[in-house]
Amino acid sequence: MFPSDVTEINELVSFAKRDGTVYYFNGPMPVFSHPETDRASFRMFTSQLVINDNCTQAQIVRAFGISAISMKRYVKQYRQGGAAGFFKGRAARQPRVLTPAVLQKAQELMQQGHGRQQVAQELGIKSDTLRKAIQAGRIVAPIKKK
Numbered sequence: 001m002f003p004s005d006v007t008e009i010n011e012l013v014s015f016a017k018r019d020g021t022v023y024y025f026n027g028p029m030p031v032f033s034h035p036e037t038d039r040a041s042f043r044m045f046t047s048q049l050v051i052n053d054n055c056t057q058a059q060i061v062r063a064f065g066i067s068a069i070s071m072k073r074y075v076k077q078y079r080q081g082g083a084a085g086f087f088k089g090r091a092a093r094q095p096r097v098l099t100p101a102v103l104q105k106a107q108e109l110m111q112q113g114h115g116r117q118q119v120a121q122e123l124g125i126k127s128d129t130l131r132k133a134i135q136a137g138r139i140v141a142p143i144k145k146k
Contacts, residue, residue, distance in 0.1 A: 005018070006023075006025060007063060008063075009049075009055050009059050009060065009063045010054075010055055010056075010059050012026060012027060012054065013025065013026055013049060013054055013055055015063070017036060020035060020036050020037075021033050021034070021035055021036065022034055022035075022036055022042065024045065024049075026054075032045050040086040040087055041086075042064075043074045043077070043086050044074075044078065044083050044086040044087075046060045046064070046071070046074060047071075047074040047075045047077065047078035048078060048083065050071070050075050051075065051078055051079065057071045057072065057075065097125050097126075097129055098125070098129065098133055098138070102123055102125065103133065103138060103139060105123060106119050106123055106130060106133070106139050107139050107140065109122065109123075110139060110140070110141050110142060111142060113142065116130050116131060116134070116141070
């Protein structure tokens with residue numbers, strides 16, 4: 001029932017790798033494909049097979065040689081975020097201490113001639129945090145005259 005060059009996952013589902021592309025079959029009919037390097041599509045489709053009761057997690061693990069815990073994570077991710085959850089970018093971390101308002105106030109104080117220690121103390125932040133912001137160019141420290 002399957003094409004000759006496929007690897008059977010179970011009696012209904014199989015896959016084949018051809019020219020850098022992975023093809024999935026339900027019986028003799030192709031149902032999905034993705035490039036071998038597309039990990040997000042692999043994770044999404046294999047977890048979808050499990051969610052829809054087309055395969056068990058153990059069958060996917062055996063067929064592709066991945067770890068059982070990885071498969072469990074993919075299925076959990078699919079249940080929580082759906083198919084789109086595999087293709088979302090990671091959320092950017094927001095500043096905890098040096099918010100835009102704090103950066104602006106620190107810049108004002110530095111321009112008024114206050115030292116780094118004094119500015120940090122007044123804003124209630126660590127001196128090293130302020131030093132790193134200056135080194136990164138987020139705050140411009142006035143040049144000291146000798």
